[in-house]
Amino acid sequence: MTKLFLIAFLLSIFALTACSEKVTVEDNDDAIGEEAIQMIMPQDGKAVHPKFGVEEWFAFGPMSGVGDTPANGVAQAYVFENGSYTLTMQLNIIPAADGTFYEAWLSGDESDDLVSAGHLANHFGDARHQLKFESEEDFRALLQVRVTLELDDGNPTPSTDLVAQGMLRPTQR
Known part of the structure; x- marks a missing residue:
């Protein structure tokens, strides 16, 4: 039961961090921009x-x-x-x-x-x-x-x- 709770807790934290995720796009090792989706x-x-x-x-x-x-x-x-x-x-x-x-x-x-x-x-x-x-x-x-x-x-x-x-x-x- 404790393992199930821990897994559910970690998944919920991961889901919350994805709510305002920034994605960096790179081209030949140089960052060319970021896209931030905010909800x-x-x-x-x-x-x-x-x-x-x-x-x-x-x-x-x-x-x-x-x-x-x-x-x-x-x-x-x-x-x-x-x-x-x-x-x-x-x-x-x-x-x-x-x-x-x-x-x-x-x-x-x-x-x-x-x-x-x-x-x-x-x-x-x-x-x-x-x-x-x-x-x-x-x-x-x-x-x-x-x-x-x-x-x-x-x-x-x-x-x-x-x-x-x-x-x-x-x-x-």
């Missing part, structure tokens, strides 16, 4: 963001490719006690070609409910893309997350080239 983890029944306070609402959902575009990932949205809204996304998709970029959009049931959540970042030139969108406006009603491939032409209107999408599902924690 808000509930403790004692509450999730607390160091900047925005206690989490009041949480939603998440899988992201998948559209049409012939292979993609997968996860989107998470939060509303905190100070009214702040945050959307984070990790999306695995082929890097955008030169002169193009991926942009995330929040949308609702109405066709005019469309909000840009910003450009996806690709720090390492591989399939890993990330997004962090913060706003003082509450976007809980916009549960659809869409990713479009955009031309880098300064046009703020979303393109019709939808490459990935997902649906946020509100969840009690």
Whole structure:
């Protein structure tokens, strides 16, 4: 029984250290960058963001490719006690070609409910893309997350080239 408890304890410590893991990417013995994935983890029944306070609402959902575009990932949205809204996304998709970029959009049931959540970042030139969108406006009603491939032409209107999408599902924690 003691060995089982010790194994469970060690595994739980390992799992907690993975919640904010940094991964260093090296090329020919030279570090070329770090990727830090930070997640808000509930403790004692509450999730607390160091900047925005206690989490009041949480939603998440899988992201998948559209049409012939292979993609997968996860989107998470939060509303905190100070009214702040945050959307984070990790999306695995082929890097955008030169002169193009991926942009995330929040949308609702109405066709005019469309909000840009910003450009996806690709720090390492591989399939890993990330997004962090913060706003003082509450976007809980916009549960659809869409990713479009955009031309880098300064046009703020979303393109019709939808490459990935997902649906946020509100969840009690």
